[in-house]
Amino acid sequence: MKLKGDQTTARAMNRRLILNLLRREGPRSRADIAAVIGLSPAAVTFVVTDLLEEGIVLEGKTVPGLTGRRPIPVDINYEHALAVGFKLMVDSVECVATDLATNPVAAMRVSLAGHDPDKVADLLAATVPELVKLAGRPDARLAGIGISMPGVINHEQTACVRSYRFGWNNVPLAALVAARVHVPVWLEDDTNAYAIAQQLFGLGRQHRNMAVLAVGVGISCALVIDGKLYRGANGAAGKFGHTLFEEGGRLCECGKRGCLMAYHSELSMLRRWREATGRGEELGLPQLCEALLSGDATALALVADSGRGIGTALANLVNITDPEVIVAGGEAVSLGDPFLTPLREALAARTFRTAPPLLPDWEDNSWARGAAALVTQKIFDFESSGGVTDIATLGNVRGSTSAA
Numbered sequence: 001m002k003l004k005g006d007q008t009t010a011r012a013m014n015r016r017l018i019l020n021l022l023r024r025e026g027p028r029s030r031a032d033i034a035a036v037i038g039l040s041p042a043a044v045t046f047v048v049t050d051l052l053e054e055g056i057v058l059e060g061k062t063v064p065g066l067t068g069r070r071p072i073p074v075d076i077n078y079e080h081a082l083a084v085g086f087k088l089m090v091d092s093v094e095c096v097a098t099d100l101a102t103n104p105v106a107a108m109r110v111s112l113a114g115h116d117p118d119k120v121a122d123l124l125a126a127t128v129p130e131l132v133k134l135a136g137r138p139d140a141r142l143a144g145i146g147i148s149m150p151g152v153i154n155h156e157q158t159a160c161v162r163s164y165r166f167g168w169n170n171v172p173l174a175a176l177v178a179a180r181v182h183v184p185v186w187l188e189d190d191t192n193a194y195a196i197a198q199q200l201f202g203l204g205r206q207h208r209n210m211a212v213l214a215v216g217v218g219i220s221c222a223l224v225i226d227g228k229l230y231r232g233a234n235g236a237a238g239k240f241g242h243t244l245f246e247e248g249g250r251l252c253e254c255g256k257r258g259c260l261m262a263y264h265s266e267l268s269m270l271r272r273w274r275e276a277t278g279r280g281e282e283l284g285l286p287q288l289c290e291a292l293l294s295g296d297a298t299a300l301a302l303v304a305d306s307g308r309g310i311g312t313a314l315a316n317l318v319n320i321t322d323p324e325v326i327v328a329g330g331e332a333v334s335l336g337d338p339f340l341t342p343l344r345e346a347l348a349a350r351t352f353r354t355a356p357p358l359l360p361d362w363e364d365n366s367w368a369r370g371a372a373a374l375v376t377q378k379i380f381d382f383e384s385s386g387g388v389t390d391i392a393t394l395g396n397v398r399g400s401t402s403a404a
């Protein structure tokens, strides 16, 4: 996606301020925008005219007032284009097509037979036209594709530097997909992408500092600090699941022993439950939820233990980063109060200040929406760039990312 003008110019800054105001607050007149942001009405009109021409904003209807004509409100045109989001999991891909507010208009799940990068790219590319067709909007422009996966992703949001679950090192997945579909493609760690969606349109919309805890196959905690996702020096921030829980303890997927996720991820809880009951793979998450509902003492004790384990570790993170809220997502959220109550209690017992509220996210498609949010955030947050956006120079992008 080409953006007008130099992104460092005042005009680009004003664009971002105006779009973010409209995203947070809804439709506003030009005069209101100028008053809230503190820009001159002329500067606002200048930028809004550009945005109208590009189709990114549209003019609403005037509200008839008692004293004659009211100013015309402008709003973001969320129907302007479609975004496609893919959440890569170990054996399947959750796929959505959304509007630019990440509202799904089509969703499907495809299974993943293996992790060969070219075959994964083939599969994703083949799914795009199916999703667009399913969305029933043949004339809509495809603004881009966002892909999320568990792993460390480079700052350019193009390549997977390392993923234990996929066995990948320096895989330029965004370029592989862009070469097949010819639209901009962004790649991001799944919890980071989920956090971006929560920040833009979810539970974190009004918060500039938040933690986004994910407890599923792994455990991670993305951090939004002063309104911006914190990626760290190497894109490896938020790997909360690999903090130490027990010295020399259970083996983790990262090769080290005693990591938090080796005990308390959803997968590890199931493993420990099978060990405790002497049963096998027939015990999955639905069975664990049923056992909790029926008051099974072993299941209740195990899940409470994991809630406490995560809550205590989370308190350390809260004491360092001081978030306003913690959004919690991932499969383990479906364990409900038997998991969340001990987690909240352990958190409250160890935080320096009053513990921030922990808000569970129950939405089914939040994660695939997170992937789609990688596309839409480029419209709302021009500070973050990256992704494979210039299809004409794709050869160069492939070369540079594979060397990363």
Ligand SMILES: [Zn+2]
Binding pocket: 241, 242, 252, 253, 254, 255, 256, 259
């Ligand atoms: Zn680990």
